[in-house]
Amino acid sequence: MEAPLLSADQWAERLFSDGWRVAQGGVIEVLEPATETVLTCVGRADRSDVARAAASARAAQPAWAALTADARQKVLLRAADLLEQHTADLAPWIMRESGSVGGKAAVELEHAAGFVRQAGVMATEAAGLVLPAAPGKTSIARRVPLGVVAVISPFNFPLVLSIRAVAPALAAGNAVVLKPDPRTPISGGFLIARVFEAAGLPEGLLHVLPGDAEAGDALCRDPNIAMIAFTGSTGAGRKVGEVAGAHLKKVSLELGGKxxxxxxxxxxxxxxxxxxxxxxxxxxxxxxxxxxxxxxxxxxxxxxxxxxxxxxxxxxxxxxxxxxxxxxxxxxxxxxxxxxxxxxxxxxxxxxxxxxxxxxxxxxxxxxxxxxxxxxxxxxxxxxxxxxxxxxxxxxxxxxxxxxxxxxxxxxxxxxxxxxxxxxxxxxxxxxxxxxNDATLDAGPHAPFGGMKASGNGTRISGPANLDEFTTWRWETVKVAATAYPF
CATH class of the missing domain: 3.40.309.10 (Aldehyde Dehydrogenase; Chain A, domain 2)
Structure with missing residues (x-):
């Protein structure tokens, strides 16, 4: 019988950052909401943990971006396979940690695998345009990775709302620092770490740092992080947008709804x-x-x-x-x-x-x-x-x-x-x-997701939106030979 992917011994009082390490910020007790008793304990990331992880991610990212798209795609597709193969031992963690009924946990795992597969497809999509140019000159607009993407995710669909950003960010050639909600650090974070670790993702490209507002604020300020992808309440999103914007980071906010x-x-x-x-x-x-x-x-x-x-x-x-x-x-x-x-x-x-x-x-x-x-x-x-x-x-x-x-x-x-x-x-x-003629509850790997007004900042995630979201344009020109100018 295949061994389960998740074991509490791995993460006890730890976080995932270049392997399993003791957190500098102490310990978080994770409660099982159905019983209101302690389910497990994980490490609490503080500002020093965030700084170390962000620097590591930035150092690891160029080599990952330099790989062929096919190589990145293989890692993602293996991760999707693992999510499907281990549904039976992963679902109970989602149920116990987030209060999900069995059917919801199963659907969440199914959708998570779909989001990872969609990201794998995205890795090999065309990522540029040939622009008009003068004779003897080639002009290209190319989509390139941002560098390090920080993902801050909520408790309600912890796996899906983390992995739908983690997977396309990695597919585009970025490194990722993920801060799951401290109430759901396993299903929203460590599960993803283990799946990508087992799929062969090189070390340093994915860090999982459970933590509270201190860790979130540190992510928004860290100079090694280029983008914040946040899902959560409108009140918290406004704070994230304010701090990250002051540090000139790209910000994606998926917020509340009525x-x-x-x-x-x-x-x-x-x-x-x-x-x-x-x-x-x-x-x-x-x-x-x-x-x-x-x-x-x-x-x-x-x-x-x-x-x-x-x-x-x-x-x-x-x-x-x-x-x-x-x-x-x-x-x-x-x-x-x-x-x-x-x-x-x-x-x-x-x-x-x-x-x-x-x-x-x-x-x-x-x-x-x-x-x-x-x-x-x-x-x-x-x-x-x-x-x-x-x-x-x-x-x-x-x-x-x-x-x-x-x-x-x-x-x-x-x-x-x-x-x-x-x-x-x-x-x-x-x-x-x-x-x-359908309920308001609808989302999936192929559809751009996001809201208007206070439900978001106009960005979209998933499907055709992912390449725009997790890359930026770079303009490149090439001339056969350099020519002189009037000066």
Missing amino acids: NPLIILDDADPDVAASNAAWGAWLHQGQICMTAGRLLVQRGIHDAVVERLVAKAAHLPAGDPMSGNVALGPLISRGQFERVQAIVSDTVAAGAHLAAGGTYQGLCYAPTVLTGVTPGMRAFDEEIFGPVAAITVFDDLDEAAHLANLGEYGLAAGIITGSVGRGMELGKALEVGHLHI
Whole structure:
């Protein structure tokens, strides 16, 4: 039987930087949210750990960039194979560390392998243009690596939201320093380190540094780092953009969302309720693309609510490792308290608690709020919890107005019996992703991902966006022989 890729003995109180080494910043206790007990301990990176890793990455990067594209591609494709071959022993770490149910962990591993394969394809794509030039002169625009890319990733889809940046950055010839969320350093970091280590990635090209805000700030300031790729909250993203921008780094920010799922009155109420439940409750609502606003046209409102309440009653929340549950725990006690406060404050403001609002430990039951209006917390704020907040509307102009309220602009879905009607409404929505007759939860290796307004800084990641994101243009000219100028 093949040995598992992950062993806690490797990383105990350590980080990954030219091998497994003791961190200078101390130790992080990683809690299992379902039990709120210590799952493992890892090293905590401080500023000195970041400085050492960034310098090592910069020293290693030129040799990696000088390899043929085929050589880099082979490493990436081997890494994708390993993710698929070791799903059975990798999935439990995602489940225990992030609170994922088994199906979500399996899909995350499948998508992660897809992102790595897509990056492998990107490694061998054409990366330049021949430009107009005078006779006897060749003019080329070439995409070249940035150097060292720092990736700062969140807890909710820790593997995918790390590897979707790590893999294309490496494919383009960069080195990477990855800071996973300190709550999910294994599935968001060390799993990736082990996969690429086993795939033959040369030493020094990938560093994994679990840490808190100190490590993130150090990455944004370090002179050896050329780019910050950040995924997380809008508040934290603003701080990252401010510090990194002051140091003239390229910055990619993929931030929060308050995504509308608009259900028109010509939709099938059963299908509409299914999309609403999936969009609002998958992974406990802890997804940036979660359907944070369910906008339901008046004529179908009661039918959708009835079906959604029935679904809530039959979707159990509990420890993903204990059996067949639909929802796992929220990531932390702090996040639980935030969700509970938003629900309580919204009900106090006049909304109706139609289902849920109950909990056991950090496992929060799927919840339905009706009568939610602008100004209520459940309408205005990104909840990151399993709360379906329903707002009624009368016509398409009102739907577009409600959908566009607020600072976010990530994703939107429209459920309708008329594609033309849905597409016409979609033109008015200020979002980076639009899905007609689908939930707001949609992403993959081949699609450019990113939002408008406070959901991002206009950058995109994945698919055709990756080459632009993780390289820069260099203009090169060649003349057969040097010629004299008037001076």
